Amino acid sequence: MDNKEELNRLLRQSMQLKESEVPEPDESIRVALRAKVIARQQIQPRSLWLLYRLRDLMNVEIKLYQAGLALGVFVFMMVWLPSASSVQKSGEAELVADTIHPVYSSSAKQNKFLIRNYIVKVN
Amino acid sequence: MKDYSLCSDEKLMLLLRGGEASAFDTLYARYSRKLLGYFVRMLNYDREKAQDALQDLFLKIVEHPEAFDSSRNFRPWVYALACNTCKNHYKHITRVKGVHEELRYVANELDERSFLKAAEKIDAIEFRKALDDVLEDLPLEKKTVFVLRFQEDHTLLEIAEITGASEGTVKSRLHYTLKILEERLKRFNPINA
Numbered sequence: 001m002d003n004k005e006e007l008n009r010l011l012r013q014s015m016q017l018k019e020s021e022v023p024e025p026d027e028s029i030r031v032a033l034r035a036k037v038i039a040r041q042q043i044q045p046r047s048l049w050l051l052y053r054l055r056d057l058m059n060v061e062i063k064l065y066q067a068g069l070a071l072g073v074f075v076f077m078m079v080w081l082p083s084a085s086s087v088q089k090s091g092e093a094e095l096v097a098d099t100i101h102p103v104y105s106s107s108a109k110q111n112k113f114l115i116r117n118y119i120v121k122v123n
Numbered sequence: 124m125k126d127y128s129l130c131s132d133e134k135l136m137l138l139l140r141g142g143e144a145s146a147f148d149t150l151y152a153r154y155s156r157k158l159l160g161y162f163v164r165m166l167n168y169d170r171e172k173a174q175d176a177l178q179d180l181f182l183k184i185v186e187h188p189e190a191f192d193s194s195r196n197f198r199p200w201v202y203a204l205a206c207n208t209c210k211n212h213y214k215h216i217t218r219v220k221g222v223h224e225e226l227r228y229v230a231n232e233l234d235e236r237s238f239l240k241a242a243e244k245i246d247a248i249e250f251r252k253a254l255d256d257v258l259e260d261l262p263l264e265k266k267t268v269f270v271l272r273f274q275e276d277h278t279l280l281e282i283a284e285i286t287g288a289s290e291g292t293v294k295s296r297l298h299y300t301l302k303i304l305e306e307r308l309k310r311f312n313p314i315n316a
Contacts, residue, residue: 008273011304014251015274017160023170025155029178033151034144036185041142 132197140188151181157275158205164270165209167259172212180208199284202275206267206285213263250311257307261300264288268296 127135127149138146155177162173183190183204191200258266267286271277279297283290 011273014254022160022163025159026174030151033181033185037144037147
């Protein structure tokens with residue numbers, strides 16, 4: 001038996017079960033299980049549809065590195081966002097520019113308008 | 124009754140979760156006989172035990188369809204379930220005698236016109252009997268790998284997924300089994316005959 005391919009072919013052939021060796025699956029099993037499936041449909045009211053979908057969503061497999069990455073991004077955002085906004089507040093700059101036409105639409109009373117953190121005065 | 128014959132197994136499982144009975148019918152029609160063949164072989168031709176195992180397996184599917192991760196393939200998953208079901212039934216099995224004698228009779232009936240053909244057939248049956256004897260003596264995990272490979276035609280990667288072992292372990296189990304088979308079946312010398 002040195003011919004590996006031939007041995008594999010022979011084993012495959014010998015391992016195939018004859019029709020007479022495999023009985024027909026018991027029909028009563030199928031009927032009983034089918035009834036269980038239908039019963040399952042009945043205990044899933046449409047009002048709970050969202051709940052079942054949420055449960056399915058929670059069933060999604062998440063790898064450890066994905067969870068770690070998400071946690072890292074979350075912590076970074078929590079630390080970086082407050083500090084970035086405080087820099088914005090303290091570093092407020094004022095930009096004064098002459099215009100040919102007076103701008104009234106932004107602030108009719110004070111005659112100035114804001115672009116991001118710059119204050120533009122219109123003379 | 125809806126026709127789901129073109130649906131993938133994975134889609135059918137999603138429908139089954141929602142209580143779609145026709146989806147169950149389609150899955151059952153696709154896999155019941157195939158899995159029954161697997162159980163018959165694994166449980167040493169005990170047909171009654173094989174039917175029980177089939178029922179247990181489909182009961183698990185029907186009662187806990189959410190256990191199936193729909194991003195994965197259904198086939199390796201269902202065979203993994205079948206392997207676990209076999210483990211539970213394997214402790215209580217006894218070899219059913221007479222199956223080969225029955226086959227010998229069938230072979231004689233079919234080939235009575237040609238003595239040569241009948242002789243070949245009987246030789247094949249003897250080989251089959253010897254193969255079954257070897258398989259019966261194998262530890263469960265090695266027998267599982269062998270049956271999945273040569274009867275169910277799974278790839279090594281699929282067998283690794285089904286059994287939860289690494290591909291290397293699957294290869295080594297298969298190698299070990301083939302070595303034993305080579306040793307115990309060499310009297311047939313089937314290749315050089």
